[in-house]
């Protein structure tokens with residue numbers, strides 16, 4: 001549904017990678033081409049000024065969605081529509097990566113790193129204007145204007161992530177895609193960066209797509225959560241609803257692995273097994289081989305989405321009967 005309130009609408013996005021062996025090997029060893037479906041039929045909407053989290057285990061396709069949304073990859077199918085033009089410029093996505101070490105040029109001073117997009121997009125006319133904007137951005141992320149003269153290696157991991165946030169903000173984006181922005185950081189530093197991002201969201205009215213493998217990290221950050229499994233969204237709901245009433249067994253198991261969500265007298269579960277390979281997806285529901293509740297139908301037929309409250313949805317044959325014990 002198109003609305004002026006939507007920052008981005010993603011419609012049935014799919015991405016296939018060609019992972020075939022090199023041509024000569026294929027010919028000599030008579031191997032067919034191989035394709036890997038990294039993302040399949042992913043649809044979601046992020047409303048302006050809100051944060052949607054994409055959550056799931058390693059390999060479920062989160063980063064590929066992030067790269068599709070920031071146009072680092074082209075979709076194989078589907079569409080991404082950005083919201084209406086704001087302040088005379090089209091809305092576009094900026095990306096914040098997990099590892100600021102590799103996204104900040106080590107030979108450049110911090111001031112130059114942050115100034116580069118300002119120069120490139122000619123957002124200031126004079127050197128003084130650029131220097132002033134860099135100083136403002138450093139202040140916005142809790143660093144000092146003097147830090148402009150230093151090099152990335154002189155900073156801690158958390159401070160480097162602040163620098164990459166300042167650089168992402170330099171283009172005055174309205175929409176930020178954050179790919180595991182805190183998972184390389186110590187727990188105490190993680191909290192500081194999450195607080196900074198929440199604060200920036202409030203102050204600047206930013207919209208976030210926040211990628212994480214950890215539901216605990218996104219709980220206090222996201223308005224809504226979409227849980228991915230083997231390239232698909234298997235459940236999406238407002239954050240409170242998802243924590244209070246998870247419907248998909250995979251979401252329930254993910255929640256039961258978080259220490260502070262597990263009730264005091266219950267042991268914390270460990271997610272058993274591993275997701276299937278996207279090169280050989282199982283028939284039926286993608287999760288059935290690990291699902292303690294799987295029935296025959298799950299092995300035969302992929303479940304369609306059942307709507308949840310709000311814009312939520314869940315893909316499970318037994319979504320309406322979610323409270324059967326998982327053990």
Ligand SMILES: Nc1ncnc2c1ncn2[C@@H]1O[C@H](COP(=O)(O)OP(=O)(O)OP(=O)(O)O)[C@@H](O)[C@H]1O
Nearest residue numbers: 017019036038057058059060061062063064065278
């Ligand atoms: N450029 C690529 N070429 C081939 N396969 C890829 C490529 N990028 C991702 N994949 C595959 O697509 C699937 C989804 O990967 P993706 O990185 O999106 O998952 P993820 O959930 O972000 O995992 P992680 O948290 O480990 O980054 C994986 O099986 C991965 O091996």
